[in-house]
Amino acid sequence: MAIKTTGINHIALVCRDMKETVHFYTEILNMPLFKTVQLPDGGQHFFFDCGNGNSVAFFWWDDAPPAAPGIASVKEFPFDAKTAVGSMNHLAFDMAEDELEAAIVRLQDANVPLTPAVLNHDDSPQGVAPAMHDGVFVRSVYFTDPNGIMLEFAATTRAFGPEDIAHEPATCNTAEG
Template sequence: MGPRNREFELGGVNHIALVCRDMARTVAFYRDVMGMPLTKTLDIPGGGQHFFFDIGNGDSLAFFWFAHAPEAQPGVSAAAAMPGTGDIVSAHGSMNHLSFNVPLERFEEYHRTLAAKGVDVSRIVDHDDSPSTIAKELHPGVFIRSFYFQGPDGELLEFAAWTRALNEADVNVDPVDATGTRVPLVTDQAVTGQAVTDQALTGEAVTGARR
């Protein structure tokens, strides 16, 4: 069994909500091209709309339409380009890209299918632990396969397939703070150990108070 959430019983993503410029165009892409069932449609106060699409596993992708929403700002609200074709930086708090999990055995088939539907898809990218994080060819060290494309409003989308189960050895990079300085990573095991220690100390304190 892998790491688990000790605080909340989460069952994955309920829905992710994006903002579109044209809801009819959004339906045409996500339902008619991507094949996602449209499961809920709402007119909301203020003249807006809120539509939901089924993306499998009980999860949903939702879109708002607002009459007076600001125009899209590539490179700010979302990545300006697909990986491998340009800058993928986006602003703090933005949704850089949305990745859909697909079966490994159908991954390359799906790449061909979207291209045949007229979608501009990136080349297949195999991710590994090399300095570039991109493998020159498929090998046992590749942990996920990806390709990218964009939705009607420039939202960056991805189809991804895991090639193996992740393990403790995959958590080996210290995070950086706002200045780019690395901060030693506290492992889940250390956090669990500290929680056990805290619980023991609390128990001792309670026992001592009762004496």
Template sequence: MPEPTGAELAAVRERREQLREKYLHPKSTRSPSTARGIHHAAFVCRDVEETIRFYQDFLGFPLVELVENRDYTGSSHFFFDLGNRTLLGFFDFPGLDHEPYKETIGALQHMAISVTSEQFEAAKAKLDDAKVDYLGPDRGADDSLYFRDPNGMGIELYREVLGNFEGSELL
């Protein structure tokens, strides 16, 4: 992606500040959310078994269901437990030509998954042992690891309390 010019960067920053002023209400005046949380996020995978091995065996997210996709005969729909009653779902679509993953409008840039410090250190050791490329830890607090799953999706393991971002309580 080409780097923005100084003038473009200044305009983007000014627009961001305008949006913050217009829409980001102080915590004390925000209305409560009408949602209860994410039930599940569903993504497409190339290979069911490879995806299960990565998320369950490598990252430690238990597989909790594996059924046929009711909307596509022959396709599987399966779920992993991400904790706090949140599920991560996948579909496969046999016969579909899967292009390499790319960041684009409507695609996942990355998914940040909250983990404890112990889980963070264990995952970092596993990534190192498996020679999986990752970025991080970063942000000065050593709280993030960024890597790609077998499908090319960006995953961030985030050593941060749910509802917090970079040490600030958002909720």
């Protein structure tokens, strides 16, 4: 029997300060906190509703290892965005295109640093275009949460088709693999 999923239930991340994280996700991003768990080891695990039955969860431990920008998270987007194998590069939240500008204003009002402009992702060699055109498939803005986790508000602008699968997958060229 084939495995059949219906989407992402949640993604679990680690925060440095649960109170600060709760404030950011509930008050700035308007994602309701719907479940809290006190862990037997003294840690916490909190869940936020990010819409459509999806959630973002955070673990907190007082003795968690420190953040590792450039390894486990993006160091500085878009200039230094590579992260290590097995890391999470960024988390993109889906939203309607007509909601994007209002979301940007909300982030700016909360003094959340973000990319200077909406990025029009396309198939050009640069990967982004200065203006909207028929080849743009996602419009987005990037920002970070208080934990240094890179987030994205992404609005898909067109349907995808077979022509959107145009590249052969790369393979590892090193012995370390």
